[in-house]
Amino acid sequence: MSKNYIIYTYGCQMNVHESEKIAGILSSKGYTKCDKSEDADVIVYNTCCVRENAEQHAFGNIGMIKKLKKQKKDLIVAVCGCMTQQGNFAEKLSSMFPYVDIIIGTFNMDKFGEILDKKLNSKKRIVEILDKNRPICESVKPLRSSYPNAWVNIMYGCNNFCSYCIVPYVRGRERSRTLDNVLNEVKSLVESGYKEITLLGQNVNSYGKDLGDGTSFAKLIDEIAKIEGKFRLRFMSNHPKDITEDVVKAIANNQHACKSIHLPVQSGSTRILSLMNRKYTREQYLSEVKMIRSIIPDCALTTDIIVGFPTETEEDFLDTMSLVETVGYDGAFTFVYSPREGTKAAEMEDQIPAEVKKDRIMRLVDLQNERNRVDSLKYVGKTIEVLIEDYDQKKNAYMGRDERGRMAYVEFTKNIVGKFVQVQITSTGGMSLLGKVVKVEEEM
Numbered sequence: 001m002s003k004n005y006i007i008y009t010y011g012c013q014m015n016v017h018e019s020e021k022i023a024g025i026l027s028s029k030g031y032t033k034c035d036k037s038e039d040a041d042v043i044v045y046n047t048c049c050v051r052e053n054a055e056q057h058a059f060g061n062i063g064m065i066k067k068l069k070k071q072k073k074d075l076i077v078a079v080c081g082c083m084t085q086q087g088n089f090a091e092k093l094s095s096m097f098p099y100v101d102i103i104i105g106t107f108n109m110d111k112f113g114e115i116l117d118k119k120l121n122s123k124k125r126i127v128e129i130l131d132k133n134r135p136i137c138e139s140v141k142p143l144r145s146s147y148p149n150a151w152v153n154i155m156y157g158c159n160n161f162c163s164y165c166i167v168p169y170v171r172g173r174e175r176s177r178t179l180d181n182v183l184n185e186v187k188s189l190v191e192s193g194y195k196e197i198t199l200l201g202q203n204v205n206s207y208g209k210d211l212g213d214g215t216s217f218a219k220l221i222d223e224i225a226k227i228e229g230k231f232r233l234r235f236m237s238n239h240p241k242d243i244t245e246d247v248v249k250a251i252a253n254n255q256h257a258c259k260s261i262h263l264p265v266q267s268g269s270t271r272i273l274s275l276m277n278r279k280y281t282r283e284q285y286l287s288e289v290k291m292i293r294s295i296i297p298d299c300a301l302t303t304d305i306i307v308g309f310p311t312e313t314e315e316d317f318l319d320t321m322s323l324v325e326t327v328g329y330d331g332a333f334t335f336v337y338s339p340r341e342g343t344k345a346a347e348m349e350d351q352i353p354a355e356v357k358k359d360r361i362m363r364l365v366d367l368q369n370e371r372n373r374v375d376s377l378k379y380v381g382k383t384i385e386v387l388i389e390d391y392d393q394k395k396n397a398y399m400g401r402d403e404r405g406r407m408a409y410v411e412f413t414k415n416i417v418g419k420f421v422q423v424q425i426t427s428t429g430g431m432s433l434l435g436k437v438v439k440v441e442e443e444m
């Protein structure tokens with residue numbers, strides 16, 4: 001009888017891709033993905049400590065499985081992800097949930113198959129949280145679930161220690177994959193028909209520095225330009241202190257690279273940026289934006305912003321608002337600051353009251369929404385190229401994005417997922433665009 005697994009993933013794209021790797025391991029061992037915990041023989045919780053209230057969230061979900069575990073004695077419950085690397089989480093988890101069978105860290109997730117085998121042959125719980133400096137494992141083949149998009153790690157870890165962020169503590173220092181390994185993975189994905197490749201790293205601009213052989217992010221983009229076939233290249237995330245003219249020129253000259261850059265600013269106040277340990281000022285950030293637009297004039301820019309960082313005054317917040325207006329972002333991920341245990345910012349005095357943070361985030365979201373609304377109207381009547389990513393059951397329409405990342409919906413009689421289509425925009429729905437298909441890839 002076939003055995004089933006289900007993976008619950010929390011957090012960022014990095015985690016989603018790591019779940020694809022665990023799925024790859026389980027599938028190679030003959031397990032099949034299922035949709036309900038009740039049907040699973042193995043349940044994996046891939047945790048993330050970056051999100052707010054992550055620990056309570058994880059504990060809540062793991063707690064809910066207790067009843068099922070009692071009914072199904074052979075069920076294996078595993079917890080992995082960056083939360084297991086944090087402080088005493090593994091011990092806490094062990095004592096609170098005696099029915100968890102496997103606790104494994106981010107640095108040995110590739111060993112999940114071996115650890116599962118060990119567990120199947122023993123009654124004891126297995127806890128394996130390994131050293132952060134373990135070499136990168138290249139042997140795991142992910143079971144991808146996001147066609148036509150594919151995610152490719154180019155590096156792991158981060159050296160930056162922004163004062164609000166837990167990542168360097170739980171994912172270790174920067175470690176880059178070799179240029180050949182990344183290129184071979186990208187080539188094979190393009191050959192298999194993937195149409196959008198996103199390179200992943202906490203700070204992709206640092207890619208290759210640790211290899212000491214001249215490898216750089218600009219070089220990687222130049223090499224990817226030589227790969228034949230029609231596909232889009234994206235990457236995340238950049239750090240404003242590290243993005244260079246070389247990188248922007250490489251993007252400009254690469255026919256695959258979307259002319260769209262995610263440049264997280266976090267705050268428009270130099271004082272707050274310094275407390276965040278971001279290592280750039282407001283002026284330096286704006287000068288990076290100027291440099292990007294001098295090389296790629298129509299480059300789409302998106303960002304991340306945190307409001308209500310400890311000590312943030314109304315004046316600091318207005319600096320953020322004015323920076324948002326000055327740059328004119330194509331999109332912004334906005335967050336209310338919340339302390340992460342183990343970070344410097346969590347220890348800072350003058351935490352901002354919740355009602356002040358709420359007021360500020362609402363004003364910021366309103367500002368960006370209005371910009372998005374006005375920007376969307378400029379699309380009406382234009383024809384844009386959209387890569388169709390999925391069929392939206394609720395909207396009864398196919399959805400995809402243009403090069404700038406703008407979401408568009410179209411109706412069509414045939415399955416066009418994975419196709420580049422020319423779409424004439426007829427109207428807007430807030431951030432998204434609605435249109436009709438003018439041409440499908442093969443006909444172009």
Ligand code: SF4
Pocket residue numbers: 158159160161162165166167168202203239
């Ligand atoms: S650059 Fe800063 S925010 Fe990003 S992962 Fe590194 S420490 Fe965290």
